[in-house]
Amino acid sequence: FESGILAGLHLVVTAGPTREAIDPVRYISNHSSGKMGYAIAAAARDAGARVTLISGPVTIQAPERVNLEKVESARDMLEAALEHISSCQIFVAAAAVADYRPLNVANQKIKKSGDSMDLTMIKNPDVVATVAQHEQRPFTVGFAAETQAVEDYARGKLENKNLDMIVANDVSRDDIGFNSDHNAATVLWSDGQQSFDSMSKDTMARQLIELIAHRYQQYTKK
Numbered sequence: 185f186e187s188g189i190l191a192g193l194h195l196v197v198t199a200g201p202t203r204e205a206i207d208p209v210r211y212i213s214n215h216s217s218g219k220m221g222y223a224i225a226a227a228a229r230d231a232g233a234r235v236t237l238i239s240g241p242v243t244i245q246a247p248e249r250v251n252l253e254k255v256e257s258a259r260d261m262l263e264a265a266l267e268h269i270s271s272c273q274i275f276v277a278a279a280a281v282a283d284y285r286p287l288n289v290a291n292q293k294i295k296k297s298g299d300s301m302d303l304t305m306i307k308n309p310d311v312v313a314t315v316a317q318h319e320q321r322p323f324t325v326g327f328a329a330e331t332q333a334v335e336d337y338a339r340g341k342l343e344n345k346n347l348d349m350i351v352a353n354d355v356s357r358d359d360i361g362f363n364s365d366h367n368a369a370t371v372l373w374s375d376g377q378q379s380f381d382s383m384s385k386d387t388m389a390r391q392l393i394e395l396i397a398h399r400y401q402q403y404t405k406k
């Protein structure tokens with residue numbers, strides 16, 4: 185893409201999974217590797233943006249020249265996001281945030297006892313929806329990881345979470361999505377859409393950044 189298309193802008197991207205503690209040694213999480221979000225951070229940097237990468241626990245290396253903020257839980261991620269909300273123009277939510285967390289976190293390791301155990305979960309705050317509802321809201325881009333009716337569910341999230349764009353991924357396939365080096369997606373916005381065939385996450389990130397920059401320009405003209 186044209187270098188400098190995001191010059192002068194601050195872009196915040198969330199990446200990776202969150203971990204929701206059960207006790208001091210156990211947690212609930214998911215298969216996100218952080219690869220998609222990290223690739224977006226690198227592409228945005230190459231497009232000239234100042235980049236803040238808010239990341240859940242992953243094993244991959246952060247791109248150089250981005251501001252990395254490590255978090256664990258959904259609530260940590262929300263706190264980090266809110267710190268940057270009024271200084272960023274674009275917010276991209278590629279993280280796979282846990283929708284629920286255990287209601288009670290045990291202070292000590294839970295001992296094995298009966299044949300079954302119950303865990304009550306409560307809803308986490310929604311990071312990207314909170315950002316998109318904020319008074320000084322940035323241009324907000326979400327992702328949707330779905331295993332069925334991918335575009336329908338994604339359009340629902342675009343509307344319910346008040347997003348400007350959503351990147352819909354089919355995570356039922358092994359060759360793309362979580363943890364893979366490749367991804368395919370359909371990007372939706374209020375009056376349009378664009379599909380991306382299977383390609384490396386690095387290539388997709390660059391194409392997404394180009395599309396985001398273009399849509400952001402339209403948005404600021406309004």
Ligand code: PMT
Binds near residue numbers: 199278311327341353
């Ligand atoms: O990390 P990788 O291995 O590269 O895989 C990531 C991916 C390729 C699957 C990725 O691009 C992706 O789809 N990430 C979002 C996964 C997800 O959690 O989707 P969701 O449909 O559950 O959430 C919808 C949107 O709301 C997302 O932008 C998510 O960041 C956000 N969300 C969800 C719940 C919550 N409590 N807070 C949020 O901000």
